[in-house]
Amino acid sequence: MHATSIISIRGLVKSFPIGGGRFTALNGIDLTFGKGDFAGLVGPSGSGKTTLLNIIGSLDSPTNGSAVVLGQSIGSLSHRQAARLRNEHLGFIFQTYNLLPVYTVFENVEFPLLLLKMPAAQRSKAVMDALDAVGLTDKARSRPAQLSGGESQRVAIARAMVKSPEIVLADEPTANLDAKNSHHILQTMVKLNTAFKTTFIFASHDEKVIGYLRRRITLNDGKVVGDEPVEHPRHMAGIAPTTTGGAP
Amino acid sequence: MIAPRLATRNLAGAGLRTWLNVIVLSMVYVVIIWQQGLLEGWNRQALRDMIAWEIGGGQYRHPQYDPYDVFTLESSHAPVPAALAGNSPEQAAAPILLAGATIYPQGRMQSVILRGIAPDQTVLSLPTSDLQADIPEIPVLIGTRMAESAGLRWGDEVAIRWRDANGAFDAAEARVVRIFKSSVSTVDQGLIWLPLERLQTMLGMPGEATIIVAGEASKEADPLPGWLFRDQAYLTRDLADMIRMKEAGGYILYVLLLSLALLAIFDTQVLAIFRRRREIGMLMALGMTRGAVIRLFTFEGALHGVLAAIVAALYGIPLLSLQAVRGIAVPAAVDSFGLAIAERVFPVYSAGLVAGTTLIVLLAVTIVSFLPARRIAKLNPTDAIRGKLS
Numbered sequence: 001m002h003a004t005s006i007i008s009i010r011g012l013v014k015s016f017p018i019g020g021g022r023f024t025a026l027n028g029i030d031l032t033f034g035k036g037d038f039a040g041l042v043g044p045s046g047s048g049k050t051t052l053l054n055i056i057g058s059l060d061s062p063t064n065g066s067a068v069v070l071g072q073s074i075g076s077l078s079h080r081q082a083a084r085l086r087n088e089h090l091g092f093i094f095q096t097y098n099l100l101p102v103y104t105v106f107e108n109v110e111f112p113l114l115l116l117k118m119p120a121a122q123r124s125k126a127v128m129d130a131l132d133a134v135g136l137t138d139k140a141r142s143r144p145a146q147l148s149g150g151e152s153q154r155v156a157i158a159r160a161m162v163k164s165p166e167i168v169l170a171d172e173p174t175a176n177l178d179a180k181n182s183h184h185i186l187q188t189m190v191k192l193n194t195a196f197k198t199t200f201i202f203a204s205h206d207e208k209v210i211g212y213l214r215r216r217i218t219l220n221d222g223k224v225v226g227d228e229p230v231e232h233p234r235h236m237a238g239i240a241p242t243t244t245g246g247a248p
Numbered sequence: 249m250i251a252p253r254l255a256t257r258n259l260a261g262a263g264l265r266t267w268l269n270v271i272v273l274s275m276v277y278v279v280i281i282w283q284q285g286l287l288e289g290w291n292r293q294a295l296r297d298m299i300a301w302e303i304g305g306g307q308y309r310h311p312q313y314d315p316y317d318v319f320t321l322e323s324s325h326a327p328v329p330a331a332l333a334g335n336s337p338e339q340a341a342a343p344i345l346l347a348g349a350t351i352y353p354q355g356r357m358q359s360v361i362l363r364g365i366a367p368d369q370t371v372l373s374l375p376t377s378d379l380q381a382d383i384p385e386i387p388v389l390i391g392t393r394m395a396e397s398a399g400l401r402w403g404d405e406v407a408i409r410w411r412d413a414n415g416a417f418d419a420a421e422a423r424v425v426r427i428f429k430s431s432v433s434t435v436d437q438g439l440i441w442l443p444l445e446r447l448q449t450m451l452g453m454p455g456e457a458t459i460i461v462a463g464e465a466s467k468e469a470d471p472l473p474g475w476l477f478r479d480q481a482y483l484t485r486d487l488a489d490m491i492r493m494k495e496a497g498g499y500i501l502y503v504l505l506l507s508l509a510l511l512a513i514f515d516t517q518v519l520a521i522f523r524r525r526r527e528i529g530m531l532m533a534l535g536m537t538r539g540a541v542i543r544l545f546t547f548e549g550a551l552h553g554v555l556a557a558i559v560a561a562l563y564g565i566p567l568l569s570l571q572a573v574r575g576i577a578v579p580a581a582v583d584s585f586g587l588a589i590a591e592r593v594f595p596v597y598s599a600g601l602v603a604g605t606t607l608i609v610l611l612a613v614t615i616v617s618f619l620p621a622r623r624i625a626k627l628n629p630t631d632a633i634r635g636k637l638s
Contacts, residue, residue, distance in 0.1 A: 050630075059533060059629045080537050087535020094633060098530035100254070102261035114250050115535050159534075 006166060006199060007033035007056060011065035014051055014222075025051040027222040029065070033201060035166070038193050039215035040202035047219040049203035050171055056201065057090055057169045058082040070166060087115050091160030091198075093170040097152040099144040099159075105131065106140040109158045116163060130158040134188050150181030154188065161192055167199045168192075174206050186212045251540070255548040259555070262520075266552070269512050273556035273613070276509040278564040280502050280605050285568065285595035286576065287498050291491045292596055293431070295484060299464070300373045301432040303483040304342065308332075308460040308475040313346075318361070321346050322411075325456045329472050332460055340463030342371040345447050345456060349410040351422075351440070353398040360394075360440050362410065364447030364457075371463045374435065378426040379443045386422040386446060391436025395427045402427050408440070413452040420450070431591075506609065510616045517549050517620040528624055529632030542621045549617020553610040571595055 012029040015022040026048045033039060041049040054060040055067050058074050059082075067074040070089050077085065086092075091112075099108050109130055113123045131137045134154040144152055153173060160168050170189070174182035190212060193200050202209055210216060218226035259266045299305075313324035325345060332341040345364040350357055365372075367379040374389065381387040385405060390398070400406060402424055409419040422442070430436055448454050460475065471477065521528070531541050575592035 054630045057533070059633070080539075083532065083535050083537040086533060092530075092533045094530070094533075096526065098526055098533075098633065100527060100530075102254075102257040111250075112534050 004035040005032045006035050006070055007031070007201075008068045009052075009056075009066070012052075012055065012062050012067055013064035014048075014055060014060070015063045025222050026055075026062075029222075029224055031217065031224065031227070033167075033199060035199055036193065036197040037199045037201065037215060038190065038213060039200070039217060040204055040210060040213040041217050041219055042205055042210055042213075043219035043225075044205060048222040049205075049219055052219070053169050053171055053201065053203045056167070057092060058085050087112065088163075089166050091163070091165040091168040093153070093156050093160050093168065093173045095172040095175040097144070097149075097156045097176075099152060099155055101144050103144075104140065105136060105142050105144070105147070105155050108144065108155055109162050112159060112163045126162050127158075130162040131155075133161065133192060134158045148181075149176050150178075150184060153177060153181070153185050157185065157188060157192075161196075161198070164196065165198065167201065169201050169203075171203045172206070173202065174204070174209055179208065182206070182208045251544045251547045252551075254544060255551050258520075258548055259551055265516065266555075269509075269516055269552050270555045270559055272512055273509045273552055273609070274560035274564070276505045277557060277560035277605060277609055278568070279505055280609070281564065281597060281602055282568055282571070282595065283498055283501060284601055284605065285572070285597040286593060287491075287494055288598070288601065289572075289595040290494075290593050293593060294487060294491075297431045298484060298487060299480065301430050301435045302372070302461075303480060304371045304461040305464045306462045306477060306479040307483060308341075308462065308472055308477050310458050311474070311476055313458050318348055321348050321361070321458065325451075325453050325458050326474055327455045328457045328460060329475070331472065332462075340371050342366060342369040342461040343444060343457035344459050344461065345444060345451070345453065346458040347410055347447065347451055349408050349440070351398065352407040352409070353400055353404075358398055360408075360438055362408070362447055363439055363441050364444040365441055366444045371461050372435075373430070374441060375426055375428050376441065379441070381423075381425045383423055383425070386420055386442055386450075387425040388422045389426045389428060389441035390424055391433075391439065392427055392429050393433060393436045394439060395424070397437070400424050400427075410450060412450065418450065506612060509609075510612055513549055513552055513613055514616045514620060516552075517545065517617050520548070521545065521620055521623060525627065525632045526635050528627060529629050529634070532627075532629040533633060538625050538627075542618070542624050545621035545624060546614060546618040549621070550610065550614040552617075553613035556613075557606055557610070568595065568597055572597060 009029050009031040012026055013024065014026040015024040017023075029048075029052060041052055043049055051060065055062055055074055056069055058069065058072075058077060061075050061077075069085065072081070072085055074082070100111065103111065106127055109127045110123055113126060118126070128137060128140070131140055134157050136151060136154055136158065139147065139151060139155075144155070147155065153176075156173075160170075168189075173189075174185060177185060186209060189200055192198055202213065204210065213230055215229050216226070217224060310324040310326050312320050314320040328343045332343070342365060347362045347364075349360055349362045351360050352358075365374065365376050365379075367376045369376055376389065378389060379387050386408065388406075390400060395401065398406070404424045405421050406424070407419055408422050409417060411417050422440070428436075444457075448456060462477075528541055531544075532538065536544075572595050575594040578591060578593055
């Protein structure tokens with residue numbers, strides 16, 4: 001158990017109706033995450049990584065057991081409460097970036113702050129700080145269609161980080177990127193984790209991601225089959241994060 | 249203010265698809281307003297002309313007179329009351345004596361109704377002053393429809409045969425002194441107008457009339473013993489019924505046009521929700537509630553209506569204003585509908601018509617946008633993010 005536990009999962013079961021029966025995606029998961037964790041859910045396709053990430057992110061709810069995130073039990077939240085939790089405390093990074101195509105880079109990053117009803121001046125500064133942190137201030141006026149895959153994912157990271165969330169959930173964040181961009185992205189996330197003690201939880205089976213994790217949780221057939229700290233993650237072993245960028 | 253901003257951007261981003269919808273919807277605004285304005289203009293013109301040419305401020309009728317039964321003419325006449333003999337605006341009235349007769353144009357025989365009217369009357373728009381012509385024949389006025397059906401032209405002579413009060417037949421030559429044009433067919437078809445005193449003499453009914461058209465100024469008609477007063481509302485009942493029938497037909501077109509445009513909006517919304525389900529999932533992941541996403545999509549759809557109203561105003565106001573001033577030429581065949589219609593109809597666009605149409609279209613567009621947007625409430629965010637529909 002971590003001293004400052006922010007996510008506590010006990011006996012978590014998630015099953016889905018499929019055909020005439022039910023498919024159990026998660027079966028008796030017990031996990032705890034602390035503030036500042038840089039952890040990853042790893043395992044083969046269908047092992048339950050994304051399902052677990054979605055439940056932690058209050059995008060889905062458990063069938064049985066409990067998942068308590070920042071003191072709120074996910075299973076008992078209403079749609080509105082879950083939306084508020086995501087809005088105020090969680091950041092998401094997806095494989096397909098999911099940027100709003102009609103907005104500029106600046107406006108995409110600004111969007112979560114609009115939902116938080118942050119004043120305009122404060123919003124503008126936070127957006128530019130977040131873009132600075134991912135090295136994209138020069139692309140602020142660009143549209144998503146004008147960006148490369150790596151740049152798009154960095155915008156998604158800025159969007160996830162701009163509201164200074166306690167937890168960032170990243171589902172296969174490097175799946176659509178080449179090796180160089182993947183490392184750049186991961187280094188950016190390590191830097192933000194180190195600077196702001198933001199908890200990062202990944203769902204990935206990409207070796208490049210796994211190489212950066214400080215905690216590796218292995219899932220197989222909906223069960224945790226391994227949960228171990230990594231003594232010498234890649235960024236600790238030579239690819240140190242840069243110090244560019246300010247606080248988002 | 250997220251929804252308006254995002255909706256505006258999404259519509260701008262959709263480019264041609266948005267403009268196609270907006271242009272189609274703007275046409276619906278303009279065509280509905282034009283069509284309703286045309287009907288209103290037509291109705292007002294028909295009513296105005298009917299009052300000016302036929303019914304004035306109402307009619308006193310002999311109790312036995314039945315306008316739909318020509319055989320009642322023989323017994324439906326009486327002396328004109330002295331109260332209506334004056335010439336002041338309040339007293340202005342036009343006594344008309346009616347009688348059945350036969351004319352023989354170009355060797356043919358044709359039944360007509362003779363209508364005697366004072367040449368100096370000012371109540372009706374008929375050009376009766378021409379009846380003062382000093383000629384040996386009976387001076388008569390006919391309308392263009394009558395002239396066409398009888399093959400008569402200005403200056404033609406025609407024999408008229410009638411039966412007087414005693415039942416004796418008599419005949420005389422008449423000369424067409426004027427062919428007038430009126431949109432009111434009931435003062436034209438099958439009618440021959442001649443001087444009242446001449447007809448009274450011909451029939452042996454001095455000082456008598458069948459109907460007395462009251463002046464427009466005499467709003468409150470005094471009861472006259474031995475006469476039935478029919479006010480404007482009574483006399484325009486048939487016209488009002490026809491207007492209602494026309495309006496019902498107009499509403500069918502209204503609903504059809506609106507339905508077509510709404511179908512396009514509905515289709516666009518359904519496609520947008522299907523195409524943008526990842527975006528919907530992302531908006532939810534960012535913390536937007538389902539209600540807020542539904543409002544966003546509904547607002548986007550409704551914005552089509554607002555943009556269409558603006559576009560419609562841009563080209564519709566000059567176009568419709570020009571038509572309201574110049575009028576619209578009406579084919580002669582329309583006259584056979586039986587409704588008074590002028591050669592040019594001037595559409596009337598009231599503020600109520602424009603505001604009402606705009607509100608109805610906007611409301612309908614909003615409802616049609618909301619219906620598919622409700623589906624978002626059933627979307628599972630995790631499926632939406634992955635591009636699946638649940």
